[in-house]
Amino acid sequence: MIDTPATPLNQEELQALLEQLAKEAPRCFGEGRVASYIPALAEVEPDQFGIAVCHADGRVQCAGAASTPFSIQSISKVHALVLAMQRLTPEEIWSRVGREPSGQAFNSIVQLEVENGIPRNPFINAGALMVSDMLTSRLVMPQHTLREQVRRLAATPTIDFDERVARSEMDHxxxxxxxxxxxxxxxNIHSDVELVLDTYFHYCALAMNCVELAKSFAFLANRGVNPNDGTRVFSEIHTRQMNALLLTCGLYDAAGDFAWRVGLPGKSGVGGGIVAILPRRMSICVWSPRLDSYGNSIAGRHALEGLVSGLRFTPMG
Amino acid sequence: MIDTPATPLNQEELQALLEQLAKEAPRCFGEGRVASYIPALAEVEPDQFGIAVCHADGRVQCAGAASTPFSIQSISKVHALVLAMQRLTPEEIWSRVGREPSGQAFNSIVQLEVENGIPRNPFINAGALMVSDMLTSRLVMPQHTLREQVRRLAATPTIDFDERVARSEMDHxxxxxxxxxxxxxxxNIHSDVELVLDTYFHYCALAMNCVELAKSFAFLANRGVNPNDGTRVFSEIHTRQMNALLLTCGLYDAAGDFAWRVGLPGKSGVGGGIVAILPRRMSICVWSPRLDSYGNSIAGRHALEGLVSGLRFTPMG
Amino acid sequence: MIDTPATPLNQEELQALLEQLAKEAPRCFGEGRVASYIPALAEVEPDQFGIAVCHADGRVQCAGAASTPFSIQSISKVHALVLAMQRLTPEEIWSRVGREPSGQAFNSIVQLEVENGIPRNPFINAGALMVSDMLTSRLVMPQHTLREQVRRLAATPTIDFDERVARSEMDHxxxxxxxxxxxxxxxNIHSDVELVLDTYFHYCALAMNCVELAKSFAFLANRGVNPNDGTRVFSEIHTRQMNALLLTCGLYDAAGDFAWRVGLPGKSGVGGGIVAILPRRMSICVWSPRLDSYGNSIAGRHALEGLVSGLRFTPMG
Amino acid sequence: MIDTPATPLNQEELQALLEQLAKEAPRCFGEGRVASYIPALAEVEPDQFGIAVCHADGRVQCAGAASTPFSIQSISKVHALVLAMQRLTPEEIWSRVGREPSGQAFNSIVQLEVENGIPRNPFINAGALMVSDMLTSRLVMPQHTLREQVRRLAATPTIDFDERVARSEMDHxxxxxxxxxxxxxxxNIHSDVELVLDTYFHYCALAMNCVELAKSFAFLANRGVNPNDGTRVFSEIHTRQMNALLLTCGLYDAAGDFAWRVGLPGKSGVGGGIVAILPRRMSICVWSPRLDSYGNSIAGRHALEGLVSGLRFTPMG
Incomplete structure (x- = not known):
């Protein structure tokens, strides 16, 4: 039995593809709206687009506004879960949060009552609050520790919280x-609720750009090793599990549709960012602020569909 | 960018692995129960196990009771959807059934009312009944046509319905x-309900063994081409889409857990069979009648976890 | 302690009130729509109104189109439950159907699944189907027996099913x-489903006018004794219980609002009829085909509010 | 038309009945449990029983531990709604809370999300919190004003909050x-949430005995006039409406069963108290701390059933 992948694109071909996607993105600028539930997000200029790829060997390629920082919002739920999986036992985590798609909107409360306070997965809000509680209860400085982790993953020591966004979240x-x-x-919450919310809102308020985000997810495309500094972040098994969880649960109640169209593990945020993983090959970050009704970036998803088409290879066949 | 898959197992190594899995299966025989909602299924001897692999080039390897026929039940939902995707336009199908994980048990009626009679996906019972209605409305002989299709996919002209099972389903x-x-x-149902049920119950009552099932799914591991006869069943895009749908929705409300543990697109049936796809490499069928509380084969899932471990390669990284 | 009811209206005063209500009814004719889910109901001339009162001593007063027959629809659910309470033990009935308001639309299926097939009360469709099953299983001729019962209660031997309505219901x-x-x-259903539906649809298809309906409910205003023939239908306790059930559950998910506005036990039907009970005093039937979004007659409910205002006495104070 | 009520019990007969009910109450002491969600309630001696009646003319009769104070808990939801109905327009109240039975447990959150934050009625927790918000937003001293109102209704200037209970509620x-x-x-909440909770928990923490509670509800049995001081609290229409609301919504998801068995408007609290109204005749308060699974006093409900039997008169016939 021999594996015969399609011939992958070379560096120039991929660069051309990324630039074409950036060029075509404005076609989506007529649709959707910027997240408006907090003022700090509502003010973002809507018609922007950036894309960055970080290869499994650490090389980065990008196009468009890939260096413009934005609020990563729910994408931070992955960083937080990575930290939890490093510090807690599987039993400590998975007895308190599930691993199933929710079949409900990201902030629904119905499922939570029906299932006695156990969130369906760590990527809906309830589940991410639960992970924030785990970290708040376990770590001395849960905000500092996550920030350090993200800086290390992205090999970028300047990444920081946008305190204005964090305060605005707390106000709402x-x-x-x-x-x-x-x-x-x-x-099921062990720390003080106000403290847990403060942790959670700070995580959501991390400001990063496409290049930094792609780099911070590269270990998931490299069997758990961060190519930016050669350190192992996750075991191979943890890597597989995280990618599987991202594929089934990463895009809220549009996870099935995203899998159908794009076929990659991914995670979106209402700041307009989407991160995706092509296992063993590359991590990708796209960003464009206009959102569809599920809270996912419209131009971002279109670009990922185009990228997958162009790559002629996906984990789904 | 160079793809560097782990060295795949050679034929002897894989054969040894399959035989080891068959040998270890009896460890799971203490748990779970055979499906008992109809007499024809309740009578099945519970402590059996079979496994078969069909490579992308059509070669078959197997171990255990891989030639013992069983009732494929919900696995037929995939065959029916393949037929629908061949005969109907995407609009005709996807306006009437969704592509999202259900977050509910396979036979739940709640979601259906909340979402106005549109089933979440084609692999829960409601969605499969909808596909049965599409085929019943479109085809002159919906049962005959599906049986022909399955026979062709599996290159086995003797595959047939177990009429006793079909009648027993109708009685319940x-x-x-x-x-x-x-x-x-x-x-949302266009044909007579009794007729639709008859179609649906016949599809569920197909009797096949592990080898035949693995062969009938091989085209999903071969970019849409059936390696058993060289004919194209699906486009590459359809193939990817079906695999993605199987990964997010194939195991009912245990889909997330299956993705986490196994990481392959798959579909289970209450007859104890599970089919899984390793894209571009192989289709797999395991069978063992004892079911967990979600209706999935216990020994079957364990064997798939073992297989993935041994293969040292999954689509998830 | 002495009870000091407000001086009741005399016969002339009540007659004047009924005629005034009939005269004012057309003010409501601009709103609402006739039930249209079956052709036989959709054809009814919408702008009609009738009202009839049957005193505890059997005297009848009426105004408007009180002799025009209409389809009593869900009002028959009360007649059927009376029959069940006469023929079955409390345990036989109340182990299979509850006595709580549903908090859901009359034909919702969600509650039924959440509560394992036990309908909330006998006046939502599921509960009435359950009562129909009880009668179908127990009686030799369930349709004949109910018709005889209604004829006797109303002292009107000509009351009959509208077979065209019954057939139309079966078609939908x-x-x-x-x-x-x-x-x-x-x-929880013991007879054949098709048979149960046939019984249920016939009950709903009884054609009666306001006078006949008011008379058929007079025993509930007379401590269980039918004033039309002096026979006891219910014990005093059964009478009280039925009136309480009508007050909490008789108008579907508008039961609370009806209690607030009218304050009487009552039952509505999508044919536009509403029956209400002033315990120890009178039964009332109003009819007007235009329905609000809950399926209750708009002009009917307005007239009942006016009647209660004019009577200067309600069971609620 | 002449109203012929059953001859009411005279004073001695009623006294004998009350004493008999007090004597029989211990038969229920084997069942149920004292509310235990806060320590202050969990410590209450469970095997106690008191009953008091306040006639429409203000005379009081009682038996058992009718002078022992207890935590009135949810019974205060009625006092709060009375205050709101006096101070706010119907539109201000009923645009923000419904008047329908909930069909759910008293503290369920599911219905609230499905219906966009509008509680079903003012007697479930969400609805009472909404009323507390209305009063907190409108009144300068919402706690002081309610306490004054209850003292006036009961003609007892010593009634006060149990601050230990209020603090314990806030802790949980x-x-x-x-x-x-x-x-x-x-x-839908206009004041600060912490402030609203403080108001709400203080209302629940009122300590009163059976005699005081019966007196504070006597105006609902006297067409809106408080017989203890002759002042009008409610119009006749408001009185009727409140009694109707108590009948359909006063006992959470056991409202239908309570109406069936007792047939009186009523309100229960997890402190073990139940208040009921016999319109135009008397208000009743029973108390016994052991609760059934719905949070209603077991011995209390039994005593009310016995009382209604003995009175030979109910609003239901």
């Missing part, structure tokens, strides 16, 4: 507070 | 009848 | 079939 | 905080 905390208090009512 | 039709009538109440 | 059975099959899947 | 606020934050997320 009502729904996330409802989720956290409901889980506390079931005995 | 209540829940599926409820699902079909509810969809009809929303205007 | 999908949602009720879904409810019945789902209950059968939980083991 | 998680589920109510979740409800309040979720409503705030829908824009």
């Amino acid at each position: 905390k009502a729904r996330n507070a409802a989720l956290a208090y409901l889980m506390q009512a079931y005995g | 039709k209540a829940r599926n009848a409820a699902l079909a009538y509810l969809m009809q109440a929303y205007g | 059975k999908a949602r009720n079939a879904a409810l019945a099959y789902l209950m059968q899947a939980y083991g | 606020k998680a589920r109510n905080a979740a409800l309040a934050y979720l409503m705030q997320a829908y824009g």
